[in-house]
Amino acid sequence: MRIVGIILVCAACTGMGIFAGERLKHRVAVLSELCRFISALKSEICYSGTELRQAVLNSASDQKELCGFRETFGKSDPGEFETGWKNAVAALPDCMRREDAALLFDLGSSLGISGIREQGELCERISVSAAAAFKTASEEAIRLSGLYVSFGVLGGIAAAILLI
Amino acid sequence: MKAFEDVVSLLGPRFLSLCGGVPKEVKGIATEISLRTGRSMCIDAGKRRYFITSGGGCCEKSGSDIFAPSSAEMEDAFLRICNFSVYSKQNQLVNGFITLRGGHRAGIAGTAVLTDGKVTAFNKISSIRIRLAVSRVGAANCFFPYLVAPDGHIRSTVFAGPPGCGKTTVIRDLADALGSGRFLRRVNVAVADERCEIAACCDGEPGLLKGECCDVISCMPKNVAVLCAVRTLRPDVIVCDELGTLSEAQAFCEAVNCGCAVIATIHAGSFNEALQKPQLRLLCDYGVFENLIYVEGYDASGYIFKTGGLREFQKCAL
Numbered sequence: 048m049r050i051v052g053i054i055l056v057c058a059a060c061t062g063m064g065i066f067a068g069e070r071l072k073h074r075v076a077v078l079s080e081l082c083r084f085i086s087a088l089k090s091e092i093c094y095s096g097t098e099l100r101q102a103v104l105n106s107a108s109d110q111k112e113l114c115g116f117r118e119t120f121g122k123s124d125p126g127e128f129e130t131g132w133k134n135a136v137a138a139l140p141d142c143m144r145r146e147d148a149a150l151l152f153d154l155g156s157s158l159g160i161s162g163i164r165e166q167g168e169l170c171e172r173i174s175v176s177a178a179a180a181f182k183t184a185s186e187e188a189i190r191l192s193g194l195y196v197s198f199g200v201l202g203g204i205a206a207a208i209l210l211i
Numbered sequence: 212m213k214a215f216e217d218v219v220s221l222l223g224p225r226f227l228s229l230c231g232g233v234p235k236e237v238k239g240i241a242t243e244i245s246l247r248t249g250r251s252m253c254i255d256a257g258k259r260r261y262f263i264t265s266g267g268g269c270c271e272k273s274g275s276d277i278f279a280p281s282s283a284e285m286e287d288a289f290l291r292i293c294n295f296s297v298y299s300k301q302n303q304l305v306n307g308f309i310t311l312r313g314g315h316r317a318g319i320a321g322t323a324v325l326t327d328g329k330v331t332a333f334n335k336i337s338s339i340r341i342r343l344a345v346s347r348v349g350a351a352n353c354f355f356p357y358l359v360a361p362d363g364h365i366r367s368t369v370f371a372g373p374p375g376c377g378k379t380t381v382i383r384d385l386a387d388a389l390g391s392g393r394f395l396r397r398v399n400v401a402v403a404d405e406r407c408e409i410a411a412c413c414d415g416e417p418g419l420l421k422g423e424c425c426d427v428i429s430c431m432p433k434n435v436a437v438l439c440a441v442r443t444l445r446p447d448v449i450v451c452d453e454l455g456t457l458s459e460a461q462a463f464c465e466a467v468n469c470g471c472a473v474i475a476t477i478h479a480g481s482f483n484e485a486l487q488k489p490q491l492r493l494l495c496d497y498g499v500f501e502n503l504i505y506v507e508g509y510d511a512s513g514y515i516f517k518t519g520g521l522r523e524f525q526k527c528a529l
Contacts, residue, residue, distance in 0.1 A: 092298055099296040126223065128295040159295040162332050166298045 053210055057203035064199015068192030073112075074142040075188045078181040080110040081147075085154070085177055089170035092163065099159040100125055103132075115139065128159065150176055212238040214343045215254075217313050219244070222288045226252075229278055232268035237261055242375065244341045248285045251277045282335070289336045292317050297332075302430070303406070305330045314344035314411025314419050342375075344408060346419040350377070350514075351384040355394050357502050357518055358385070358474075363395065365448055365472040367499055371485035372506035377514065378476040379452050381506065383409050383419060385474060386450040390422020401446035401471075402427045403436035409452055437462040441469050448472045460490040464497045473499065481505070482517050 084106050091102035107117040119138040123131025132155035136148050154173045158166070215238040219230045226246075233254065243255040251273055252263040261269040265278045280288070292311055293300045300309045309317045320338035323330045360366055370378045386409065387393070390400040402417075402425060404410050410417035410427040417427050426444045428436040433451050437459070440446050449466050451459075454475045463473045479485035482505040486492075494500055507515040 096299045097296075098294050098299050100294070102296075126220075126291065159293070160290060160297055162301050163298045164331075 049210070053207040056206045056210060057200075060203030060206060061196070061199045064196040064202070067195040067199070068188075070142045071184070071188040071192050071195070073140060074144070074147075075181065075184045077112045077140055077143060078147065078177060078184050080112045081151075082174060082177045082181055084110055084113055085170055085174045089167055089174070092170065093167045096163075099128065100131075112140065129155065132158075147180060150180065214313065214315065214345055215239075215241045215244075218311065218315050218341055218343060221292055221311055222246075223291045225284060226288065229263050229265075229267050230269075232266070233261070233263070234269070237269060242343055244343070246280050246285060246288060246339045246341075248280060248282050248337050250279050252280055285336050285339065288339060289319070292339070292341075301332070304333060307333075308406065310407040310411075311341070312411075312413055312418075314408050316342045316344070316406060316408055318342070344411060344419060345380060346387075347380050347384060348387070349384065350380050351382075351388055353513055354381065354385070354504060354516075355388075357504060359395060360501075365389070365398065366501040367467055367473045368475075368502035368504060369454065369485075369491065369494075369500050370474075370476045370504050370506055371479040371482070372476075372508075372516075373480055374478060376506045376508045378506055379408055381514070382450050382452060382474055382476055386410075386425055386448075387420055387422045389448055390420070390425035392424075397424045398447035399445060400425045401440035401444045401449045403431070403433045403440060403449060403451035404429045405431060405433050405436065406452070409450065434458040434462040437466050437473075441466050441471060446471050448474060450474045452476050453478065454490055457490055457493060460493045460499075463494060463499055467497070467499045479505070482519065486519075 087106035088102055091097045091105055092099075095102070097105065104117060104121055107113045107120070110117070115138040116135045120131050120135035123134055133152070136151045136155065139148065139151075150173060154169070157169050161169075212235060215233075219227050229252070237254060237256045241254050241256045245253050245255070254261045254263070254269065259271060261271055262273050263269050263278045264276045266276065290297070292309055297304070303309050304319065307319055309319060311317055318338075318340040319333055319336060321333040321336040324332040324334050358366055358368055370381055372378050386400050386402050389398050391397065400422060402409050402420065404412070404427050407429050410420040410425070410429065412418065412427055412429045417425065420427065426440070426446070428440060431439065433454075434456070437449055437451065440449055449471050451473075452475070454460065454463070454477045463475065466473055477485060477488060477491060479488065482503070485503060485505060486495075491500075503519045505517045505519070507517070509515060
């Protein structure tokens with residue numbers, strides 16, 4: 048019975064370590080798609096002149112990680128862009144941090160309210176910030192994901208020793 | 212009534228609830244909705260003007276209970292009529308208007324933002340005046356005898372009149388009638404709809420024009436659109452609104468020389484004033500228009516108009 052308990056504790060701790068590591072990797076994947084989304088949005092606005100709602104839906108259309116964002120935004124009331132955007136940002140995967148959401152809120156609060164040049168500049172500014180966040184997240188994921196797994200395994204072993 | 216409700220719903224829930232108490236009779240004949248920052252919101256219906264009250268109704272006398280939109284409410288309404296996409300309306304906005312879904316035209320006034328001496332945007336919107344587009348089937352019927360010659364050819368005609376007299380409604384119905392064969396045989400009609408007011412195209416479908424043989428070129432400058440239509444659409448008749456510049460008049464000359472009839476409108480305060488317009492003078496030099504119809508307005512019995520033919524044009528040219 049004790050051995051089973053020890054195995055379970057070890058597995059749980061290792062699992063937690065792997066989960067924390069995967070979360071970091073998932074955030075990198077979402078940020079990467081977010082960068083592509085902002086770039087596509089800029090093209091839709093500046094070169095196609097597509098209306099904002101359609102531009103957002105088009106830009107997020109083939110982004111796997113932004114599926115929840117797109118679906119929530121698509122279901123929102125077309126007459127309430129701000130609410131729709133806020134709900135869509137809230138529907139992003141859990142791995143996203145507060146600063147990532149703040150970046151998108153910043154984008155959403157200024158989208159559509161100015162001319163083509165200003166909108167292009169806004170997308171460019173947010174794109175630069177998103178790229179910087181992506182770079183930091185990638186480095187963090189390389190540095191920490193292995194460490195988290197190791198911590199999980201070691202933590203499990205330590206807990207097992209304590210139990211014995 | 213539907214046009215009124217469509218437009219008000221575009222302005223957002225605040226304006227929708229305020230206009231909820233407007234009587235159906237007023238909604239049915241409304242022609243214009245005016246919003247001005249800090250001043251009364253009013254509706255022009257027939258020859259009357261109604262003011263919207265803060266309680267959500269309307270009255271004919273301006274007073275203390277009249278609703279006056281705040282600056283924030285105007286900005287919100289402006290964003291909504293742009294469909295939250297000001298950038299997509301920029302080309303229209305620099306000319307002071309936005310075409311709404313359904314072909315309704317919103318005239319915008321505010322502080323212009325200039326870049327390199329050109330208007331690029333409007334800041335601090337002070338007024339939004341929305342002209343409701345209506346499709347009146349049969350509006351052009353009374354003009355039919357002037358448009359078709361005894362040999363069956365369609366006469367190039369210009370409709371002149373003051374703003375709001377119904378010129379666009381007439382040419383919209385004319386395009387519809389000619390394209391659907393309501394008057395005579397079906398003819399190919401090309402509509403140069405620079406401001407999207409005639410056909411109100413939405414997702415490529417003309418909302419206010421049902422004629423089977425109507426082709427619509429939207430949002431293209433009229434002088435370019437007319438020539439483009441002649442070269443690519445093989446039109447029998449070209450219809451366009453608000454002949455305003457000499458370059459447009461030159462494009463009309465070319466179209467007529469290619470065998471197309473042209474039907475257009477022009478703003479003028481009187482019959483003679485129309486004849487003095489430089490763009491019409493150019494056209495009469497070339498003998499482009501065979502008819503001038505001056506539309507004064509309309510009442511319960513129909514349109515009130517005067518007509519003149521080639522002779523008047525020739526007199527003008529002399």
